[in-house]
Amino acid sequence: MSRIELNKVNKYYDKALILKDVDLVVEEGDFMTLLGPSGCGKTTTLRVISGLENPQSGTVSIDGRVVADPKSGRFEPPAKRDLNLVFQSYALWPHMTVFENVAFGLTVKKVPKNEIKTNVMSALERMQIGQYADRYPSELSGGQQQRVAIARAIVSQPKILLLDEPLSNLDAKLRIDMRAELKRLHKELKTTIIYVTHDQVEALTLSSKIAVYFEGVLTQCNTPSEIYNNPATLRVAEFIGNPKINFLSGILADIRDNQLTVQCSFGPLTCKNIDERDNDSVGIVSESSSGLEVTVAIRPEDILIEKNEQDGYIPCCVSSILPAGSETLLELELANSLLMVKEVGPQRFDVGDTVWVHMKQERMNLYENENGTLIMRAQ
Numbered sequence: 001m002s003r004i005e006l007n008k009v010n011k012y013y014d015k016a017l018i019l020k021d022v023d024l025v026v027e028e029g030d031f032m033t034l035l036g037p038s039g040c041g042k043t044t045t046l047r048v049i050s051g052l053e054n055p056q057s058g059t060v061s062i063d064g065r066v067v068a069d070p071k072s073g074r075f076e077p078p079a080k081r082d083l084n085l086v087f088q089s090y091a092l093w094p095h096m097t098v099f100e101n102v103a104f105g106l107t108v109k110k111v112p113k114n115e116i117k118t119n120v121m122s123a124l125e126r127m128q129i130g131q132y133a134d135r136y137p138s139e140l141s142g143g144q145q146q147r148v149a150i151a152r153a154i155v156s157q158p159k160i161l162l163l164d165e166p167l168s169n170l171d172a173k174l175r176i177d178m179r180a181e182l183k184r185l186h187k188e189l190k191t192t193i194i195y196v197t198h199d200q201v202e203a204l205t206l207s208s209k210i211a212v213y214f215e216g217v218l219t220q221c222n223t224p225s226e227i228y229n230n231p232a233t234l235r236v237a238e239f240i241g242n243p244k245i246n247f248l249s250g251i252l253a254d255i256r257d258n259q260l261t262v263q264c265s266f267g268p269l270t271c272k273n274i275d276e277r278d279n280d281s282v283g284i285v286s287e288s289s290s291g292l293e294v295t296v297a298i299r300p301e302d303i304l305i306e307k308n309e310q311d312g313y314i315p316c317c318v319s320s321i322l323p324a325g326s327e328t329l330l331e332l333e334l335a336n337s338l339l340m341v342k343e344v345g346p347q348r349f350d351v352g353d354t355v356w357v358h359m360k361q362e363r364m365n366l367y368e369n370e371n372g373t374l375i376m377r378a379q
């Protein structure tokens with residue numbers, strides 16, 4: 001187990017600034033996922049942590065030991081950082097058997113032969129590929145090769161495992177199987193894992209923490225449930241969740257008696273006032289905020305839908321229906337907005353129906369339009 005800390009890390013490739021003042025703490029035993037769109041700097045962060053790249057400024061520390069600090073010229077090479085990196089491409093040696101591939105690092109370190117055998121077989125068994133020890137990589141499926149790559153990374157029992165999109169070459173079913181195996185592996189080995197993906201489902205399923213990046217800026221780092229329920233910015237809210245979160249824009253109209261009213265094109269929406277909530281990271285909504293242009297964000301599963309008129313419900317028209325087995329997605333027209341609603345269970349409505357919706361007050365997040373930041377969080 002190990003703790004990793006990045007402090008104000010800036011990384012340039014040529015003149016392009018790729019990582020911008022990145023502060024990131026990965027606690028011992030964390031399964032930290034770096035999540036973000038293509039090109040946002042996830043792999044670069046892994047490379048800086050591993051020592052394959054040196055930042056131009058800022059520091060990288062492992063267990064309190066500074067391993068990179070351009071200011072003082074300190075730079076510890078990858079081999080001394082007690083970590084292992086698995087790339088998206090498995091990079092197995094084609095002329096070596098599975099056993100030899102996994103044993104390679106230990107052989108180079110001149111570990112005694114019987115110890116190598118025990119450790120390699122234990123890593124292969126852990127990845128459930130012991131029976132393939134004598135095969136060559138070309139005789140294995142993509143998923144099996146991926147397991148060999150992970151076995152090779154864990155055989156030396158590194159304190160830190162860095163995984164760069166390790167499941168991206170697998171088909172959908174294998175990805176799900178391998179996710180479960182990675183989760184089990186993390187639980188068993190208790191290694192600190194830093195995992196790169198642009199697949200949000202993977203991130204939400206596997207991680208103890210998620211760091212969301214956009215264009216080299218670390219925008220939010222928190223638990224999967226906090227990232228999902230209380231995204232720090234409109235951009236994080238839009239990026240996380242499938243189907244996408246609903247945004248309803250309006251003007252902050254009234255703040256009183258712990259009630260906050262946003263005037264939207266279809267009428268007023270009432271949310272609970274921040275006074276009832278205690279989170280320092282959220283901006284304060286005061287009476288002087290009246291008139292502010294804001295966006296209410298609410299997830300499709302947090303909207304109740306009824307066939308008949310109900311007190312406090314808003315009428316909408318069903319514009320499209322997407323049945324998806326155990327759930328149904330409905331697109332509703334609400335004034336000039338479209339609202340996506342997720343209903344568990346079979347389809348109850350038809351296109352053209354008038355339905356009545358209720359948005360759960362306690363599930364609404366409120367963002368200031370000007371800078372896109374969260375000013376009032378859902379509970």
Ligand SMILES: Nc1ncnc2c1ncn2[C@@H]1O[C@H](COP(=O)(O)OP(=O)(O)OP(=O)(O)O)[C@@H](O)[C@H]1O
Nearest residue numbers: 013014018036037038039040041042043044045198
């Ligand atoms: N060796 C390099 N030289 C120059 N630019 C690079 C180099 N490596 C990466 N970049 C650029 O740095 C940016 C961040 O790349 P990085 O690989 O960290 O992104 P990523 O978030 O991992 O993306 P992806 O999800 O597509 O793998 C990209 O714009 C990329 O083109």
